[in-house]
Amino acid sequence: MGAGDGLAAYSKGAGEGLAAYSKGAGKGLAAYRWVQERAWLHVARVQERAWLHVARVQGGGGLAAYSKGAEEGLGALARVQERAWLHIARVQERAWLHIARVQGTAWLRKGAGRVLLEAHTTRNRVIRVRFYVRDLMMMSEDKIVSELAQQDVIEAKFITRYSEGYTSDTRDHNAYRDMRLPGSVAVAVAVVVVAMMVMAVKTATPIESTQTTVASRILVVDLFGTRSHKNFIMAIAEELAQRNHKITYLTGFESTHIRPNVREVYIPNTNFFNSLSNLFTSNSWGITGDALRLMHTSCAQGLVSPKFQSIQDEKFDLVILNVVFSDCFLLYAYTNQIPVIYVSANQVQSMYNDLAGTPYFPSIGGNHFLDLEFPLTFTGRMFTVLVDLFAATWGYWQYIPSMDADLRSRKLFPDDVPSLAELRVNSSSLFITNSVRTLETPAMPYTPTVVHAGGIHCRPSQPLPQDLEEWAVGSGTEGFIYFSLGSLVKPSDMPEKYRSVFLKVFSSLEQRVLWKWDEETMEGLPPNVRLSKWLPQQDVLGHPQLRLFMTHGGLLSLQEATYHGVPVFGFPVAVDQRTNIKKAQREGWGRALSWEDLTYDTLRNNILDVIQNTRMRVEVVRRSGVMRDQPMSPGAWTTYWIEYVIRHRGATHLRCPAVHMPWYQLYNVDVWLTVVAVTGMLLLLVFWLAYGCLRCVFSHCLARTKSKRD
Structure with a gap:
C-alpha cells in the first residue's frame, strides 16, 4: 500500500479511527506513542525538508484558515490545549494504561495506524511516504489554503466538539461517532498530528530514570x-x-x-x-x-x-x-x-x-592475593580452595565471634x-x-x-596550574614521566640504595620527571626532575605530553591510568599492589618490577621499553575506550541503586537465595555424591552378575569336559 493509498485508508477510516480513539481515551495518540520509537524516528530525519516547510506554510496562513477566529496557524490548538490536552493529562491514568494493553493489536489496523504501520514494516513503504512528503512540499500555499478553507466550518465544529467532548468516555465516543469528515479534512488533521509528533520527537531528551527519591x-x-x-x-x-x-x-x-x-x-x-x-x-x-x-x-x-x-x-x-x-x-x-x-x-x-x-566460583576467578592467571591449573585451583577455606574458617570461627563477644561484654546492645x-x-x-x-x-x-562502581572517582583532566603547565609544555616532544607511590607509602622512607638508583636513571633520561615527594628538597636532585608534595593526579595523567606513569600499583591509580590511557610501570610495596600491577602486566599495558630487582639497568631499560612500546599504548587506549563506554556513568549507576534500596526499604527481593544455602547444596555436592554412589553400586551389581554368569558358564563347561573324559 503506497503513501497515497495509506492516507486514503486513513481518510476512509477517520470516523472509526477517532471513535476508537475516544473509546480508548486517546487511541490516536496511542498510535503516536507506539510509533514514536520506530516510524517517526525516520520522519524526524526528513522533517527539515518537509515539516519545516509545512510550518512555513502554516505561518503564511495555511492553518490560519483551518481554525477561524484563531490568531495564526496552531494558535487555535494552543488555546484548545488548555481544555483538551490538559484534560487528557487528567485522565491519562485510565487512558494510557488502557492504550498500553491494546496498542499492539486492533488499533494498528485503524485510521492513521494503517499508514504508520505501512511506513514501519518495509523500507519501500517508507520511501513511498518520503515521496508523499516531497509532493506535499511541492504543493503550493494557495492550494493548501484552498483545501483547508473549504472545511473551515466543519473544522471549527470539530475542534470545539473535540475539546468539549472529552468529559467522559461516552461523550467522546458519541461526539466522534457522529463526526464523518471528508478526506481533505482527514489529510489536514493528519498533517497537524504528524507535525506535533515530529516536534515532540525533535525536542525529546533521553531519560535515565523516571523514579525520584526524597532527599535522605x-x-x-x-x-x-x-x-x-x-x-x-x-x-x-x-x-x-x-x-x-x-x-x-x-x-x-x-x-x-x-x-x-x-x-x-x-x-x-x-x-x-x-x-x-x-x-x-x-x-x-x-x-x-x-x-x-x-x-x-x-x-x-x-x-x-x-x-x-x-x-x-x-x-x-x-x-x-x-x-x-x-x-x-x-x-x-x-x-x-x-x-x-x-x-x-x-x-x-x-x-x-x-x-x-x-x-x-574459585575455579574461575582464583584468590585475588595469589596472583594466578586464568585458566587456572589444578595446582592453582587447589591453592585457591585452601586459601579460601582458611579465610572462611578464620572469619567465621575467630574474627566474627571475637568481635561479637567484645561488643556483648561491653553491654553495647541487648542480649x-x-x-x-x-x-x-x-x-x-x-x-x-x-x-x-x-x-x-x-x-x-x-x-x-x-x-x-569502578572509576566513579575518575574524571576528565583539567588544565594544570600555570607554573606546572609551563614546566610540562617545556618538556617538548620527549614529554615527561610522572612518579607517585600513592597515599599509603611515605616516599621519604625509601631506602637510600633505591633512591640513588632512581636519581641516576632519571638524570640519564631525555624526558623530564615529575616526582611526588613529601619533602621540599632532595639531595642530588637532577635538573630534569621536579618535586611536589601534592599533585592533581588526574590532571597530570590527562596531559598530552605525559609518556609514562610510574606507580606503586594502587587500584585507584591504575583505574585513573586506564581512564586517561596512560601505560604504567609499577613498584608494588604492600597489600594488593603486587597483584594489581602484575595483572596490568599480563593484560599488556603495564610493567612490574620488584624492589629486590631494582638496579640501574633494569630500571632504565624498562622505562625506555614502556615509553617506546606502541603495543602497550594501543592496548591502554583500547581499555580506556571500554572503560568509558558504559550505559550510565558509574556515579549515576551507583546512585540509582542506592536510591532504589531506599525507595524499596532495603530491596530484600534482590537477594539471591544461594546465600542461605549450605555449600554442598549450592554446588550440588550431595547430588553428585548420590549419583556417583548409585552409579558405583550399579556397576558393582553388573560386575557381580557378570562374574556370576561367567563363573556358571565356566563351571558348566569344565563339568562337561570332565564328564567326557570320564
Missing part, C-alpha cells in the same frame, strides 16, 4: 580503611550529596575539605593504617597480622566514641559500611531498622561473597540481638564494588545485589 539522611562508616578507600567511598558520598541527600561520614582521617551536604565526623584512634611503620622495611604478612589482631576491638572503639554517641540518636534512612572491619555497626543498623549497604574499595573477593549475596554472623548474611541490601565489570578478566557471574 545517610550514615557512611569508613573508619578503618586506607586513604585510597576513603577516596573511593567519598566519591560515592559526593554523588549522593549532589542529589541533595544529607551525608554523615565517619572517618579515621582528619580533613579540612568542606563538601556540600557532607558532614565529616573524625573519630581518632580507630584507623590502624595511621600507625603503620616504614612499609619499605616492613613485612606485608606482619602488617596483615597486626591488623587482624586489632580489628575486632577498633570497631568497638568507634561505636563507643563520644562523637558517634552524639549522633547515634539521629534518624538515618541508610547505613553504608566499608567492608573492612565495620561489621560491629550492623548491630546499630539492626536495632534502628536501617537498611545496610556494603562498599568494597576492591573487587568482590571470596571472603565477602556472603556479604555480596552472590555465589563464588536478644542476633549474632554478627547472622546479621552479616541477612542485613546487606547491596554490595558496591570498585571494579569495572567490562574490564574484568575473566568475566564473572554476579547477582543483582552487586553494583560495579
Whole structure:
C-alpha cells in the first residue's frame, strides 16, 4: 500500500479511527506513542525538508484558515490545549494504561495506524511516504489554503466538539461517532498530528530514570580503611550529596575539605593504617597480622566514641559500611531498622561473597592475593580452595565471634540481638564494588545485589596550574614521566640504595620527571626532575605530553591510568599492589618490577621499553575506550541503586537465595555424591552378575569336559 493509498485508508477510516480513539481515551495518540520509537524516528530525519516547510506554510496562513477566529496557524490548538490536552493529562491514568494493553493489536489496523504501520514494516513503504512528503512540499500555499478553507466550518465544529467532548468516555465516543469528515479534512488533521509528533520527537531528551527519591539522611562508616578507600567511598558520598541527600561520614582521617551536604565526623584512634611503620622495611604478612589482631576491638572503639554517641540518636534512612572491619555497626543498623549497604574499595573477593549475596566460583576467578592467571591449573585451583577455606574458617570461627563477644561484654546492645554472623548474611541490601565489570578478566557471574562502581572517582583532566603547565609544555616532544607511590607509602622512607638508583636513571633520561615527594628538597636532585608534595593526579595523567606513569600499583591509580590511557610501570610495596600491577602486566599495558630487582639497568631499560612500546599504548587506549563506554556513568549507576534500596526499604527481593544455602547444596555436592554412589553400586551389581554368569558358564563347561573324559 503506497503513501497515497495509506492516507486514503486513513481518510476512509477517520470516523472509526477517532471513535476508537475516544473509546480508548486517546487511541490516536496511542498510535503516536507506539510509533514514536520506530516510524517517526525516520520522519524526524526528513522533517527539515518537509515539516519545516509545512510550518512555513502554516505561518503564511495555511492553518490560519483551518481554525477561524484563531490568531495564526496552531494558535487555535494552543488555546484548545488548555481544555483538551490538559484534560487528557487528567485522565491519562485510565487512558494510557488502557492504550498500553491494546496498542499492539486492533488499533494498528485503524485510521492513521494503517499508514504508520505501512511506513514501519518495509523500507519501500517508507520511501513511498518520503515521496508523499516531497509532493506535499511541492504543493503550493494557495492550494493548501484552498483545501483547508473549504472545511473551515466543519473544522471549527470539530475542534470545539473535540475539546468539549472529552468529559467522559461516552461523550467522546458519541461526539466522534457522529463526526464523518471528508478526506481533505482527514489529510489536514493528519498533517497537524504528524507535525506535533515530529516536534515532540525533535525536542525529546533521553531519560535515565523516571523514579525520584526524597532527599535522605545517610550514615557512611569508613573508619578503618586506607586513604585510597576513603577516596573511593567519598566519591560515592559526593554523588549522593549532589542529589541533595544529607551525608554523615565517619572517618579515621582528619580533613579540612568542606563538601556540600557532607558532614565529616573524625573519630581518632580507630584507623590502624595511621600507625603503620616504614612499609619499605616492613613485612606485608606482619602488617596483615597486626591488623587482624586489632580489628575486632577498633570497631568497638568507634561505636563507643563520644562523637558517634552524639549522633547515634539521629534518624538515618541508610547505613553504608566499608567492608573492612565495620561489621560491629550492623548491630546499630539492626536495632534502628536501617537498611545496610556494603562498599568494597576492591573487587568482590571470596571472603565477602556472603556479604555480596552472590555465589563464588574459585575455579574461575582464583584468590585475588595469589596472583594466578586464568585458566587456572589444578595446582592453582587447589591453592585457591585452601586459601579460601582458611579465610572462611578464620572469619567465621575467630574474627566474627571475637568481635561479637567484645561488643556483648561491653553491654553495647541487648542480649536478644542476633549474632554478627547472622546479621552479616541477612542485613546487606547491596554490595558496591570498585571494579569495572567490562574490564574484568575473566568475566564473572554476579547477582543483582552487586553494583560495579569502578572509576566513579575518575574524571576528565583539567588544565594544570600555570607554573606546572609551563614546566610540562617545556618538556617538548620527549614529554615527561610522572612518579607517585600513592597515599599509603611515605616516599621519604625509601631506602637510600633505591633512591640513588632512581636519581641516576632519571638524570640519564631525555624526558623530564615529575616526582611526588613529601619533602621540599632532595639531595642530588637532577635538573630534569621536579618535586611536589601534592599533585592533581588526574590532571597530570590527562596531559598530552605525559609518556609514562610510574606507580606503586594502587587500584585507584591504575583505574585513573586506564581512564586517561596512560601505560604504567609499577613498584608494588604492600597489600594488593603486587597483584594489581602484575595483572596490568599480563593484560599488556603495564610493567612490574620488584624492589629486590631494582638496579640501574633494569630500571632504565624498562622505562625506555614502556615509553617506546606502541603495543602497550594501543592496548591502554583500547581499555580506556571500554572503560568509558558504559550505559550510565558509574556515579549515576551507583546512585540509582542506592536510591532504589531506599525507595524499596532495603530491596530484600534482590537477594539471591544461594546465600542461605549450605555449600554442598549450592554446588550440588550431595547430588553428585548420590549419583556417583548409585552409579558405583550399579556397576558393582553388573560386575557381580557378570562374574556370576561367567563363573556358571565356566563351571558348566569344565563339568562337561570332565564328564567326557570320564
